[in-house]
Every structure is written in C-alpha cells, then in structure tokens.
Amino acid sequence: MNTRVRWALFVAVLVVAAVIPQIAATGTVNRMSEILWVAVAALGLSLLTGFNGQISLGHGAFLGLGAYTTMILTVDYGVPFAAAGLVAVALAFVVGVAVGLPALRITGVYLALVTLGLATLFPQIVVRFGTITGGSVGRQLLPRPGYGDSELLDRIGQRKFLGQAGFRAPAWTGLADDQWRFYVFLVIAVVAFLLVRNLTRSRVGRGLVAIRDNETAAEVAGVRVDRYKVVTFGLSASLAAVGGWMFAVLNNQVSPTSFTIALSITLLVAAVLGGAASIVGPLLGAAIVVSIREAVPADSQRFSQVAFGAVLIIVMLVAPGGVVGLYRTIEARLRRRGAGGASNDAATSTSTRPDVPGVSR
Amino acid sequence: MSLLEVDGIGVRFGGVVALDGLSFSIADGEICALIGPNGAGKTTLFNVISRLYEPSEGDLRYAGEDLLRLPAHAIAGLGIARTFQNLALVPGLSVVENVMIGAHARSEGGFLACTLGFPARRTERRVRDDALELLDGLGLAAVADHSAAGLPYGTLKRIELARALAARPRLLMLDEPASGLTHGEVTELGDTIRRIRDDHDLTVLLVEHHMGMVMGISEHVVVMEFGRKIADGDPSSVAQDPKVIQAYLGTGS
Incomplete structure (x- = not known):
C-alpha cells in the first residue's frame, strides 16, 4: 500500500468511526469506546515488546494505575478529568521507568516473569490500601445506590465530589454522554497512534528495533541502549495509563478484579494478534479481542480465556506477525508475482542463502 | 602522526589471556592490517576499541582522547566505525x-x-x-x-560496510571483510577498500586472513599470535620475518 492509499484509508476509517455513534445504539458506541482503550494500551505494549523487544506481562498494572489515579483524583479531590489524565500519565511514566531500570539487567523469559509479578502484585496493593481504593469491592465514579460497601465508603469520607465526577458531555456539544466519550476517545487514540507512528519511523525508532534485533550493533552505532530501553518502558507504561484513564471514564467504576493478570494477557494478545511491531496492529488486535469477548456468553467468561489461548496459539503457528504480518506477506507475494522477477529478485537470487550467524534472533 | 595508539592492552577471560600487553600504533590515513592465526586476539582487540570488552590493563588513545574513559555508545560519535566478522x-x-x-x-x-x-x-x-x-x-x-x-552473504557484507561508512568515520575497522566471498569478490573488495580510503579520507584497520588482499592493499601490517604482537612493519618486511613464517607454517619439527 503506498502512502496515499494509506492516508485515504485512514481518513475513511476516521469518517466511518465519526458517523457510527450518530446512528448506532449506546451499547455499540460503548463497545467501540472499549476497543479504543484496549487499542491505546496495546499500542503501548506493541512499542515496548514489538518494537523494542522487552516483554511485559504486567501492563494491566499500569492500566490499573491510570484508572485508579483518575478515579481518586476526580472523585476525592475534584480534579478535572483532563488534569487527572495528565497526572496519571506522568505517574505511570515514573513507575514505568522504575520498572524499566531493573529490566536492563534481565531479559526475555525472566523479564516476562518479573512483570508477571507486577501484574499479580497490583490487585493486592489495591486491596491493601482499601481506605483509599475501596478495597476488593472497588469504587464508583458516579453514585449508584446499593453498590459497594457503604460503611467503607463512609470511612473514606471524601465523597464530596462523587456524582459531579462522571464524564459528562458539555451542553454546547448537544451530544449524549456515550457519544461525547467516544469522540474524546477517538481523538486521544488518533493522537496516540500518530505520535507513536512518528516515533517508530524516526531515528529513535530505528534505534529501538536495532536494540531488539542486535543490541551490540545498536550500541556500536552509537545508540544509547540503556536510556532508550528505560524511556521506552516509561512511555509504554504511560500509554497503558491513558488506556486506564479511558477505562475509568467509560466504566465509571474501578475495582481490582478489572486489573488482574487476565487483563495483562488480554493486552498482549491484542498486540500480538494484530501484529506487535506495527502501528495498526494493536487497533486490529483490540477490535478482535473485544469482539471475541463479546461473542462469548457472559455466564461462560472463563471460556473466553480458553478462546484467547487457542487464538494465540493458532496465530503464532499460522501468522507469527499477526494480522498486519499476514497482510505484508500476501502483499509481497502478490507484488512479486506481478513484477515477475524485477530487479529486487535478481539481486536476491544471485546465490543461495547461506547461514548467517549473528543475524538470527 | 598516529591516529590510534594501543599501549600495553591486556584482556583476560577467566584464566585465558586473550590479549597480552599488545602495543602498536596506526598512522593517520594508512591501511593497517592485523593478521595472525585464529585465536590470536584480533577480534578481541576490535571489541576493546569498540569498548565492548574492558581491558584489564593498558591504554587506548584515539586522536589524543582516552578511549577507555568512554562508554561504548560514545565511540561512534568520535568517528570510529566497524563491521563485524559474523555480521550484525x-x-x-x-x-x-x-x-x-x-x-x-x-x-x-x-x-x-x-x-x-x-x-x-x-x-x-x-x-x-x-x-x-x-x-x-x-x-x-x-x-x-x-x-x-x-x-x-556477500551483499550483507557490503551493507555492513555501507552502514559503517554512514557514520562518516575517521577510523574504519573491518573484521574479516573478505571471509565467505568468492575470489572475484575479494579482488573487487580490495579495490573498494582502497577507493573508500582515498575518497573518504579514512584510516583503515583491517583484520583479514586473505593474504593476497592484505599484502595487496595495506601499507602497514601487524602480526599477532596468542595475544601478543610478533611482527610490525610494511607488508614485504613482515612477510619475510622468520617469526611470522613460523607462526603461519609451524616449525616443521
């Protein structure tokens, strides 16, 4: 696909996305909003794992951090949603860097295990600080009678902003809350995707891929390997926190059960399914993941975990590059057939391909 | 004037001495070949200059700068670029x-x-x-x-060369650029290296086993064996050095 076709497609998708909320039911709009928060968080994971080669099974924790920060700041302190989001992003960056520093010394499976620990730890920390977080029941961003441990909520005692806190559509827009929310999410997602696209196509982006494929070569070329890895971890955590902000805004409630290992794995599945080292991949992956979960009846949600596992295995076997990787393969094959042995192929076929030590990952 | 001065560099891996008080210097603008049997420590020296290996002793000066004070990622910025023996x-x-x-x-x-x-x-x-x-x-x-x-493979090697040149280096280090190439490609590579040196005003440090190419293009040859230098001079005098002949052909006893 050349650049012009890509941009045309991008605009077309954007127009469709902007029109749907005008005609679709609230449930559909909210589903699309859900796809967007999963997509933004998966984008962060794609940047870290797909482009930079650092595996994280703990991104659910950063998402939770973003969601809880948003809830506490808006409900308890009356901070506007936008400001709460900025604080959440900054906080996640700091925590991400703090996790990224030790990650310099551990790689691969070990890093996966350590981050898995992070995912396990997060719900426990939430429960431990129950007086702020609402404990294992969680808390609301909107008042809903009969929900939660009212005694605990009374003890929290700072509910004065509850009820004003919900993310409401401003009157001038003339939009329903769910429509307004979706449009805000859409803008956030577009900005996030364009910024990450800029980054991955730049000098820094090449450095990130070089670190993933051959750290020595990157370092010798002058890439500041340690700094790049740590900052990428921070940025990735920040994107997950943006997803967390969107989560809190969409669901108007946060509870530790939402941010377990299952979420971390869902994000990874979304990133891998779409194509981890790509920009559109996380969006496609998010759409697929949310659709799968939607297709599974609510009373057999356990089955959706199994379904994710099965889908992941099939993807790894059939198309390790995810949807985007599959597309690229097909496109390359079609182009080759069309060109019928153009100059590229002539250069490739001058000799058989020998083993190239050091190049394999 | 020398561009790079290797002064008493020693590298140990556990009990193995990879480099043992190695000293030599490379003049600005020359093509210097580093030769010796496998395991002589040639690539180890490259990795020391790239700051990938920490020497246990010795000094390394490049254009008056103490290289051993700098981290690996800062080396490229000084104008030192390299290729890798096994491609990277x-x-x-x-x-x-x-x-x-x-x-x-x-x-x-x-x-x-x-x-x-x-x-x-x-x-x-x-x-x-x-x-x-x-x-x-x-x-x-x-x-x-x-x-x-x-x-x-030959294409990949040339890509690596292009990558090293993209740094606009002053010192270009080539680790066995001719390995795995056909006879014709080797001749062409020799010409390419000379041309690059002249066009880009470079100093070249070359590790190579292909004697024909080494003798054909270099002005300075350093011979190593077991981490030590056994000969240092112009190609013709090094080629006649009895120690070099012995290292390459054995004593025959």
Whole structure:
C-alpha cells in the first residue's frame, strides 16, 4: 500500500468511526469506546515488546494505575478529568521507568516473569490500601445506590465530589454522554497512534528495533541502549495509563478484579494478534479481542480465556506477525508475482542463502 | 602522526589471556592490517576499541582522547566505525534503514523531538539520501528497500560496510571483510577498500586472513599470535620475518 492509499484509508476509517455513534445504539458506541482503550494500551505494549523487544506481562498494572489515579483524583479531590489524565500519565511514566531500570539487567523469559509479578502484585496493593481504593469491592465514579460497601465508603469520607465526577458531555456539544466519550476517545487514540507512528519511523525508532534485533550493533552505532530501553518502558507504561484513564471514564467504576493478570494477557494478545511491531496492529488486535469477548456468553467468561489461548496459539503457528504480518506477506507475494522477477529478485537470487550467524534472533 | 595508539592492552577471560600487553600504533590515513592465526586476539582487540570488552590493563588513545574513559555508545560519535566478522545487521529493518542506523551518532533528535516529528523530518531526509548514495556507490541501490534478512552473504557484507561508512568515520575497522566471498569478490573488495580510503579520507584497520588482499592493499601490517604482537612493519618486511613464517607454517619439527 503506498502512502496515499494509506492516508485515504485512514481518513475513511476516521469518517466511518465519526458517523457510527450518530446512528448506532449506546451499547455499540460503548463497545467501540472499549476497543479504543484496549487499542491505546496495546499500542503501548506493541512499542515496548514489538518494537523494542522487552516483554511485559504486567501492563494491566499500569492500566490499573491510570484508572485508579483518575478515579481518586476526580472523585476525592475534584480534579478535572483532563488534569487527572495528565497526572496519571506522568505517574505511570515514573513507575514505568522504575520498572524499566531493573529490566536492563534481565531479559526475555525472566523479564516476562518479573512483570508477571507486577501484574499479580497490583490487585493486592489495591486491596491493601482499601481506605483509599475501596478495597476488593472497588469504587464508583458516579453514585449508584446499593453498590459497594457503604460503611467503607463512609470511612473514606471524601465523597464530596462523587456524582459531579462522571464524564459528562458539555451542553454546547448537544451530544449524549456515550457519544461525547467516544469522540474524546477517538481523538486521544488518533493522537496516540500518530505520535507513536512518528516515533517508530524516526531515528529513535530505528534505534529501538536495532536494540531488539542486535543490541551490540545498536550500541556500536552509537545508540544509547540503556536510556532508550528505560524511556521506552516509561512511555509504554504511560500509554497503558491513558488506556486506564479511558477505562475509568467509560466504566465509571474501578475495582481490582478489572486489573488482574487476565487483563495483562488480554493486552498482549491484542498486540500480538494484530501484529506487535506495527502501528495498526494493536487497533486490529483490540477490535478482535473485544469482539471475541463479546461473542462469548457472559455466564461462560472463563471460556473466553480458553478462546484467547487457542487464538494465540493458532496465530503464532499460522501468522507469527499477526494480522498486519499476514497482510505484508500476501502483499509481497502478490507484488512479486506481478513484477515477475524485477530487479529486487535478481539481486536476491544471485546465490543461495547461506547461514548467517549473528543475524538470527 | 598516529591516529590510534594501543599501549600495553591486556584482556583476560577467566584464566585465558586473550590479549597480552599488545602495543602498536596506526598512522593517520594508512591501511593497517592485523593478521595472525585464529585465536590470536584480533577480534578481541576490535571489541576493546569498540569498548565492548574492558581491558584489564593498558591504554587506548584515539586522536589524543582516552578511549577507555568512554562508554561504548560514545565511540561512534568520535568517528570510529566497524563491521563485524559474523555480521550484525538488523533483520527487522530494510537495507537502507540498516545503513541509516550507522548515521545514528551524527544525527540528532531524542524521544520528544522524534515523537512530535519535528525537526526530525528534515534530518531524516538528509540521512536517508546519504544512505542511498552510499548504497549506490557500493552497487546496492537495487536492494535498498529490501528487508535486510534473506540477502546473499556477500551483499550483507557490503551493507555492513555501507552502514559503517554512514557514520562518516575517521577510523574504519573491518573484521574479516573478505571471509565467505568468492575470489572475484575479494579482488573487487580490495579495490573498494582502497577507493573508500582515498575518497573518504579514512584510516583503515583491517583484520583479514586473505593474504593476497592484505599484502595487496595495506601499507602497514601487524602480526599477532596468542595475544601478543610478533611482527610490525610494511607488508614485504613482515612477510619475510622468520617469526611470522613460523607462526603461519609451524616449525616443521
């Protein structure tokens, strides 16, 4: 696909996305909003794992951090949603860097295990600080009678902003809350995707891929390997926190059960399914993941975990590059057939391909 | 005037002495070949100069700068570029992007500038044009947009050379550039190295087993064996040195 076709497609998708909320039911709009928060968080994971080669099974924790920060700041302190989001992003960056520093010394499976620990730890920390977080029941961003441990909520005692806190559509827009929310999410997602696209196509982006494929070569070329890895971890955590902000805004409630290992794995599945080292991949992956979960009846949600596992295995076997990787393969094959042995192929076929030590990952 | 001074460098891996008080210097603008049997420590020295290995003793001065005080990522910025014996390309990037990686140290733009896309775009164009020009000069223009994985070995070696040149180095270190090449390719490579040296005003440090090429293109030859230097001089005098002949052919007893 050349650049012009890509941009045309991008605009077309954007127009469709902007029109749907005008005609679709609230449930559909909210589903699309859900796809967007999963997509933004998966984008962060794609940047870290797909482009930079650092595996994280703990991104659910950063998402939770973003969601809880948003809830506490808006409900308890009356901070506007936008400001709460900025604080959440900054906080996640700091925590991400703090996790990224030790990650310099551990790689691969070990890093996966350590981050898995992070995912396990997060719900426990939430429960431990129950007086702020609402404990294992969680808390609301909107008042809903009969929900939660009212005694605990009374003890929290700072509910004065509850009820004003919900993310409401401003009157001038003339939009329903769910429509307004979706449009805000859409803008956030577009900005996030364009910024990450800029980054991955730049000098820094090449450095990130070089670190993933051959750290020595990157370092010798002058890439500041340690700094790049740590900052990428921070940025990735920040994107997950943006997803967390969107989560809190969409669901108007946060509870530790939402941010377990299952979420971390869902994000990874979304990133891998779409194509981890790509920009559109996380969006496609998010759409697929949310659709799968939607297709599974609510009373057999356990089955959706199994379904994710099965889908992941099939993807790894059939198309390790995810949807985007599959597309690229097909496109390359079609182009080759069309060109019928153009100059590229002539250069490739001058000799058989020998083993190239050091190049394999 | 010497560009690089290796002064009493020693490297140990556990009990194994890889380099043992190695000293020599490279004059500005010359092609210096580092030869010796396998395991003599040639690549180890390359890795010391790249700051990938920490020597246990000795000094390393480059254009008056103490290299041992600097981290590995700062070496490229001083104008030292290298290729690798076993290739170290980035399969996830295209050929031209691999060459652009070489220009990393002399381009600008951190995370913030690159994320916002400004002013990285202008620099990006310049770096890409430079890379394409280098590829063209090495006869690789046709594969510029090809993935760096799955190309013939000789092509990959030339891509590595282009990447090293993209750094606009003053000292170019080539680790066995002729290995795995056909006879014709080796002759061509020798000419290429000379031409590059003249065109780009470089100093070349070359590790090579291919004696024909070494003797044909270098002005200075350093011979190593077991981590030590056994001969140092111009190609013809080194070739007649009894210690060198013994190291290469054995004593015959």
